[in-house]
Amino acid sequence: MSRRRWPWIVLVLLLAAAAVIAYRMRPAEVQVVELKRSALQRTLQFSARVATSSRVNIGATITGRVAAVQVREGDAVRTGQVLLQLEPDELRTALAQAQANARQAQARVAGLRGSVRSTAQAQLEQASATLRAAERELARTQQLIADGFISVARLDEARRAVDVARAQQSSARAQLQAVGDSGAELAQAQAQLAQAQAAIEAGQARLAQATLRAPTDGRVLLRNVEPGQIVQPGSALLSLALAGPTELVAQVDERFLDQLQAGQPASVVADAFPAQPFAARVQSIAPAVDAQRGSVEVKLAPGQAPPAFLREDMTLSVEVLTGERAAALVLPLSGLRDEATPGHGTVWVVADGRVQARAVQLGLRTLDAAEVLAGVAEGEQVLVGPGAPPGQRVRTRIVSWQAAVKHWGGTREDGVNSVVNTMGR
Known part of the structure; x- marks a missing residue:
């Protein structure tokens, strides 16, 4: 290798090493979202069931055999309409016997007040006349004895005749008093008449109880009886x-009680008719919590006339609008680092190329976002997902709201937004 090439090789190696060092020393890249104002809604979801204001079970108050059932499940009924008929023959026979007893007792009372009283009066008058005659005979006998015309033995006979006549008069007077208006015999007869009339009323009532009628307008939900069946008092037949x-x-789970209040709007969908939603409104919230289930009863009323497809106990899915802001400064929950106390937390923002921790005050909170009331301003960049700790220099990459939401790994309960409950009545 030529000596002239060594400097170039060394230079290239130095440049490569410098590039690696520079790459490793550059600020870490973090994902941020720019805070903006937008509409924010919080909803609460739960299951419900259809219920009318009241339900009543119809049953017999007497034992009997069912002769006919006049309605079927689903039938609309009017007040007083016949629902069920028990066999009335035995009841009619008992009523007829009570009516006959009453006529007999009434005839006896009339007899005591009529011919029997006249006979008793005549007997009293006859006994009084006999007593007067006996008393006159006793006086004449006493005079004859005093004059010496008859013996003393005749006096005892005359006195016995007076005593007998007096006893007959007392008996006749007692008989007349017995059949008088305040007499015991007439009172007894009147009591028997009243008893017979009460038996008539009881028979009429039992005969009326053999016919079961609708107490008011309504709809038949259940029919648990058929013709020929023997029914007992206390059994629910309809x-x-x-x-x-x-x-x-x-x-609704008691954890979400603070979100609910009367008057809140709701959207309702019947599980059997998912393509036909309708509006409703929270009507009332029970003042007490069910201790066994940890839930509170919530009642809603349809906004207008309820849909025709609604049926008693039908399962519904309800979504109640529990909070709304027209233009809130919205923070994705993926940007919330901690929440020391309810309504207060910490976020990491990027300012001047470094990460800073900011305390924020939160307002309305939904499944994946929260309203920021104080601590950060619109347009500031908040870290979402994992990132560099406060104080470190960073490079930012702005992500969309959808991407920021994906970083949020909470559950439906963590979002304090919605819950699905099984409904029990």
Whole structure:
């Protein structure tokens, strides 16, 4: 090799080494996103079920055999409409017997107040006349004995006749009092009449109970009875959804209670009709939490007339708009380094070519972003994903919002945005 080539070789090696050193010493490249203002919405997702304002189970109050069932599941019913009929023959026979007993008791009362009372009055008058005659005979006997015309033995006979007549008068008077308006016999007869009339009312009520009617307008949800079946009191034979406003009822995890309030708008989709969403609004939030499930009951009302396809207990997917900002300074959650306390965290920004740590105050937070209230300004560059620590010089590469979101490795629960609950009633 010529000596003239050595200087060039050495120069090339020195330049290559300088290039390697310069490459290794250059600032590390980091990915940043420029903060901008945009609309920000937070939603909460959960499952719900359709429920009417009230539901009632219809059952028999007497034991009997089902003669006919007049409705089927899904039928609309009106107030007073016959739903089910029990066999009434035995009940009608019992009612007829009670009516006959009442007529008999009424006839007895009328008899006591009529002919029986007249007979008792006549007997009293006859007994009184007999007593008067016996008393006159006793007085005449006493006079004849005093005059010496008859013996004293006749006096005892006259006195016995008076005593007998007096006893007959007392018996007749007691009989008349018994059949009088305040007498015991008439009172007994009237009590028997009242008892017979009460038996009629009980028979009529039991006969009416053999016919089950709709208590109000509604729709038949369940039918658990067929003709010929023997039913007992307390068994639910039919279930009705009473006419009233349709409600959507959900059990929402208590962790998200602070996001919900009455009046919030929602979008609802029935699992069976995914192409027909409809609007709703949060109507009420239960004041108590279910301790066993750790959930709170939330009721929603359709915005207008509920869709015709809604059915009792139908499964729905609900998305409630729980927060909204028209123009918020939005930070991807991939740029949030830590969150020491709720609403306060730290981000790394690039200023003058170096990484700086900034404390920020956060507002509305969604699944993948948060509103920045203080700490950074619009247009500043925030590191997303892994990067150089504060104080180090860096080179920046601006990435899109979509790319920044991909760096966020949180879950649905971490985002404090949405949760899917199973609904129990």
